[in-house]
Amino acid sequence: MTTCPLCDGSLRPAYRNPHATFADREERLHLVVEACADCGFLFQTSALDPEYRRIMRAGYETYYGHDIFDFPRRDAENLKARDMILRHLPARPMPSLLEIGSNKGDLLYLLKEARPDCNVLGVDPGQADDRGVPTVRDHFDPERFASRFDVVVLKHILEHFTAPRAFLAGVKQVLADDGFLYVDVPNLEWILRDATEGFVLHHVGYYDAHTLALALEGFEAVDMEQEASLRAVFRKTRAPHRPGARGASEALGLCARLERNREQALRQVEDMVRRGGRIVYFGVYTIFRLLHRELRRRMPSAVCLFHDDNFAGEREPVFGLERCGDFREDDVVILCSNNSQTLDAMERGLAGKGLFLVRPWRPLNPATPSPDTP
Numbered sequence: 001m002t003t004c005p006l007c008d009g010s011l012r013p014a015y016r017n018p019h020a021t022f023a024d025r026e027e028r029l030h031l032v033v034e035a036c037a038d039c040g041f042l043f044q045t046s047a048l049d050p051e052y053r054r055i056m057r058a059g060y061e062t063y064y065g066h067d068i069f070d071f072p073r074r075d076a077e078n079l080k081a082r083d084m085i086l087r088h089l090p091a092r093p094m095p096s097l098l099e100i101g102s103n104k105g106d107l108l109y110l111l112k113e114a115r116p117d118c119n120v121l122g123v124d125p126g127q128a129d130d131r132g133v134p135t136v137r138d139h140f141d142p143e144r145f146a147s148r149f150d151v152v153v154l155k156h157i158l159e160h161f162t163a164p165r166a167f168l169a170g171v172k173q174v175l176a177d178d179g180f181l182y183v184d185v186p187n188l189e190w191i192l193r194d195a196t197e198g199f200v201l202h203h204v205g206y207y208d209a210h211t212l213a214l215a216l217e218g219f220e221a222v223d224m225e226q227e228a229s230l231r232a233v234f235r236k237t238r239a240p241h242r243p244g245a246r247g248a249s250e251a252l253g254l255c256a257r258l259e260r261n262r263e264q265a266l267r268q269v270e271d272m273v274r275r276g277g278r279i280v281y282f283g284v285y286t287i288f289r290l291l292h293r294e295l296r297r298r299m300p301s302a303v304c305l306f307h308d309d310n311f312a313g314e315r316e317p318v319f320g321l322e323r324c325g326d327f328r329e330d331d332v333v334i335l336c337s338n339n340s341q342t343l344d345a346m347e348r349g350l351a352g353k354g355l356f357l358v359r360p361w362r363p364l365n366p367a368t369p370s371p372d373t374p
């Protein structure tokens with residue numbers, strides 16, 4: 001029987017999507033998230049399926065196929081991560097910093113720009129073009145590093161591991177005794193509170209401040225920012241570790257609400273499409289690709305378009321959908337983000353146009369009451 005990867009407690013079903021899709025692959029899987037009855041950790045047990053592992057392994061090899069961002073990517077997420085890390089980077093000359101899962105090296109580039117004397121190194125299995133950021137192109141193996149680092153960075157990495165305790169033990173091994181660990185994960189508290197499309201196949205562990213502290217045995221948090229991402233800096237400690245038990249009842253209720261909202265919203269979209277409405281995806285990044293693969297299955301005859309002020313092409317590159325020039329009154333506009341701050345901004349920008357806006361997962365139609373909002 002599968003137990004909680006953080007505390008070995010027992011798991012109970014919390015959320016499921018029988019036809020979940022990957023952003024960049026055609027395969028579908030039954031996504032199952034379970035909650036630990038003891039510590040409240042939410043964990044995607046469907047990620048333990050051998051089929052899941054096979055698909056993900058293939059996915060990492062083609063990770064850069066849909067990359068449309070400039071290098072280095074100076075988006076708010078990277079800049080906030082950079083600034084928080086800089087606050088804790090030792091002032092002494094030539095500190096060393098390792099980023100595990102460094103992708104193309106955007107964050108390392110930005111850090112080096114701000115602290116040229118910092119020795120940065122990345123580890124990432126993806127085969128990206130050389131951008132001048134020193135990177136070990138392989139999976140992380142603590143045995144490969146002879147010296148230890150002043151800072152280790154895990155930016156949107158921890159949520160992908162099925163065995164986080166073993167991975168974090170390896171991280172601890174390469175971190176200096178007075179070193180700092182920067183961790184950045186999707187914030188479960190925000191996913192549940194704002195009912196956003198947060199449970200996705202490519203994320204295995206869903207952390208909040210409580211379960212992150214539980215996972216980081218031998219560390220104490222010294223800095224934390226809570227937004228759609230949970231950003232925190234930890235330092236090694238010898239103090240005894242045992243965050244209290246919490247249970248799963250609150251999380252189970254919020255997961256059930258999210259599942260209900262999702263199904264109701266999708267049914268409303270189906271209804272609008274049946275009456276001739278077009279689907280317009282607002283924003284063409286990861287969540288768009290996930291949603292379009294799913295909606296294409298549910299509503300194969302729907303006319304689908306996209307709109308994105310930050311993307312110049314007349315057709316988006318993955319499915320070849322055409323740009324929506326002018327919105328029509330019966331268009332169903334799906335706001336493609338799982339960041340509630342981004343969703344708020346999208347919603348403000350489209351307010352007052354009389355459009356049927358769908359915020360995953362909360363339909364917003366002036367003519368239809370919203371189902372079950374907080």
Ligand SMILES: [Zn+2]
Pocket residue numbers: 004005006007008009036037038039040041
């Ligand atoms: Zn647990």
